[in-house]
Amino acid sequence: MPQVRPLALALIVALAATLSAHDADAAKKKKAAPKKAAPAATACSDFYSFANADWLKANTVVSANGSVSALGQMRDRALQQQRDLLDSxxxxxxxxxxxxxxxxxxxxxxxxxxxxxxxxSIAPLLGRIDAIKKAKDIPPSIAALHQVGIPVAFNFGPDIDLAKFDRHIGYFSQGGLGLPDPQFYTRGDADTKALMARYADYVKRILTLTGTQPAQLEADAKSVIDLETRIAQASKPLTSFRDPRANYAPTPASALAKQYKRLQMGDFLKVQGVANDTVSMANPQLFAQLDNLVATLPPAQWKAYLRFQVGNAMAPYLSKPFRDAEFDFRGRLLRGEAAPEPRWKDVLDAINTAAGPMLGREYAGRYLPSATDSRAEAIAKQVREALAADVERGTWMSAEAKAEAKKKLDQLKIEVGTPNRDLDYTVQPMGRGSFGGNMLIASTWRHREEMKRIGQTNADRRWDVLPQQPALAYDIAQNRLIVTAAMLQAPVLDMSKDAATQYGTFGALVGHELSHAVDIKGRLVDASGTLKSWWTPADDAAWQDRSNKLAAQYDNYAYPDLGGVKVNGRQTAEENMADLAGVELAYAAFSTDPAATTETGKQAFYKAWAGLWAQQNSLEAAKLLSATDVHAPGKWRANGPLVNQPAFGEAYKCKATTNMQKAPAEQLALWR
Structure with a gap:
């Protein structure tokens, strides 16, 4: 159901102006000459500003803490396309x-x-909860809510089996809380206490809306928070989820059924349609606690908790009092939003949450022509071939690592448009009378299709992103490049543009992602799909040397719109390396095209690359990004790789003494 976003970070900037009094002789003093306007950017002084001059003039930030970018505009277009499709x-x-x-x-x-x-729409769910009489009635209600897409008490879902990447298993993991971080329930500082007081008010509002009587309201709200606190106390810190291996603990499902009898784990899996005998449970302490709580807490406390969880999960899809309560707490307080999204946007989000694969199927059919699909696949294959050739003739990678890299690239799959999978679109008819009811129907369908993946060796048939969401990514587990249908439009792949532009945009992004197959992260999984480092210590050292030098380059760049702040070269190092690789590989692939022999073609290639990163950030957005983003700001994503490209200097006749070209001996290279 609704995903809880992290707490929004509020940045307040005070602007002060100081006025100085004129002295007695001020009127006699000569007026200061007006400052001269900064000279217009040239290709060799600031290529980003030169290439994007028209876009930067035409686009301004629309809100005090917002941003606008070329790729953001593409994402907005994809949303409008979905809206148009649904209208039809x-x-x-x-x-x-x-x-x-x-x-x-x-x-x-x-x-x-x-x-x-x-x-x-939720009355049948609440009626089942109200029918709970004894401890043995609680687990079937938990299982039934999971089945309709409302996970309570814990989370359960399919994911990659880390011992066999082509297979999915079911993962039992922590969840069941109304707040995004378990530590909210256990910290004792003043800010956390204030948040918990607001949360208690929210719990009361939702309980009231789900039918709790006034005389019982205070006690039921305390029961909900008490049960959630007990769950939080047995949960792991969020930081423990950074390493997937720390949360992988395969165990026989039959053993869980015996170990957690009061939770009725065997029956839970049957209700979800899961027959596979292996699941993962990395936090048995939590489930031992839940097993105990089922038996020791009064059923009335569980009933209050389950009623709240249903109302909380379904609030965005019900009538205005539910939506207002949810937005006042989650939207305004947790996410820092000033106003709700337009109604159409909320409804679209709901459809993507519950029926996203359905919409993706129709989106690709409407917006991805076969010619675009074929062109994307052809360019991606050329870039992959360029990477294989450059690895072979490179000087920094050992012979052993080159051999493994070649195997990975030979086996690397390119998937464009939609995932290679078949779904069963048999769904209960929806009708137009109940949005909340339709949400439950669609969520039940999606849960059913997700559960079907467990125990199957079909992990390569699933994506973790929907076709209607712009994305281009390397999937390390499946050794494949994923390009969604929504990504294949301007400015990424504009079929109305020439080859030079297409290589400079789409080709460079493909090169960026494919480089991850054989870089500092890609070296952790070998060609057979085994978690194993296949670099030698010398390969590590060579990579780190280049990374350090590139980090030092970016450390010297001023962060746009932030006086005195520099780009954090260490924070952005991995993505900067991939940007450098992307331009190198795309240019190598482009060099096989006739347009690469002309000055016009070469210039168009680099101008297209710079156009991808056009952006305008407000001061507040820039401050937040500088502290948290692993990517450099757009100006330096555009310019940073180019100062290391001899071909760029040749295309625009930039000398080594200009901002946009390092001396040959100082230029960094990965794959050229």
Whole structure:
């Protein structure tokens, strides 16, 4: 259901102006000459500003803490495309899937019907909870809520088996809390106490809306927070999830059924449709605690907790009192949002949450022409070949590492548009009368399809991103490049542009991602899909030497719009290395095209690269990004790699004495 976002960081900037009094002779003094305007950027002084001059003039930040960028505009376009598709599906659906999506969309946009429906859609769920009488009734209710996409008490879902990357197993993990961090329940500082007081108010609002009587409200709210606190006390810190291996603990499912009898784990798996005998449970202490709580806490306390969890999960999809309560706490307080999103955006988010693969299927069919698909695959293959050739003739990688890298690249798959998988689109008819009801129908369908993956050797048939979401990424577990349908449009792959532009944009992004197959992260998984470092100590040292030098280069760059702040070269090191690799590899692939022999073609290639990173940040956004982003700001993503490219200097006739070209002996290279 709704995903909890991290707490928003509020940045308040005070601007002060000082005025100095004129002295007695001020009127006699000569006026200071007006400052001369800064000279216009040239290709050799600041290529980013030169290449993006028109875009930078036409685009300004629209809010005090916002940003605007070329890639952000593409993401906005993808949202509008989804909206247009759903409008068509609502009025003239083509096929069963579009009929389902059109009804789902219409039911969410019809606010009068949403208000009239109130909380009727969750009444059956609440009725089942109200029927709990004894401890043995609690686990079946937990299992039933998981089945409709409302995980309570804990989380359970499929993921890669770290011992066999082509396989999925079920992971039992911590969850069941109304707040995003278990430490909120255990810290005693004043700020946390204040947050918990606000959370208690939110719990009361949701309980009231789900039918709790006033006389019972205070006691039930305390029961909810007490149970969640007990769960939090047995949960791990969020930092423990940084290493997937620390949370991988395969165990026989039959053993869990015997060990956690009061939680009825065997029956839980059956209800989810899971028959596989191996699951992962990395925090048995939590489940031992839950097993104990089922038996020792009064059923009435569990009933209050489950009622709240249902209302909390479904609040964004119900009537206005639910939505207002959820936004006041999660939106305004936790996420720092000033106002709710437009209604259409909330409904679209809901559809992507519950029926995202359905929408992705239709999106690709409408917005990804076969010619674009073929062109993307062809360029990606050329870049992969360029990387293989450059690895072979490179000087810093050992012979052993080169052999393993070649195996990985030979086996590396390129997947464009949509994942290679078949889903069962058999879904209960939705209709247009209940948005909340449709949300539960779609969530039940998606949960069913997710559970089918457990125990299957079909991990390569699934993506962790939807086709309608712009994404281009290297999947280290499956050794593949993933390019979504939404990514294959301007400015990434514009079919109306020439080859030079397409290589400079899409080709360079592909090179960036493919470099991860054989870089400091890619070396952790070998060609057979085994977690194992295949670099020698000398390879590590050679990579680190280049990384350190590139970090030092970026350390000298001023962060745009932040006086006195520099780019953090260490924080952005890995992505800067990949940007350098991306430009090198894309240019190598482009060099096989006739346009690469012309000055015009060479210049178009580099101008296209710079155009990807056009952005305008407010002061507040720039401050936050400088502290947290692992990418350099757009100006230096564009310029940073180019100062190391002899071909760029030749294309624009930039000498080594200019800002945009290092002396040949100082230039850094990865794969050229």
């Amino acid at each position: 599906a609502m009025s003239a659906p083509q096929g069963n899937v579009q009929k389902l999506l059109g009804d789902f969309w219409a039911s969410g946009l019809d606010e009068a019907t949403v208000e009239a429906d109130g909380s009727k």
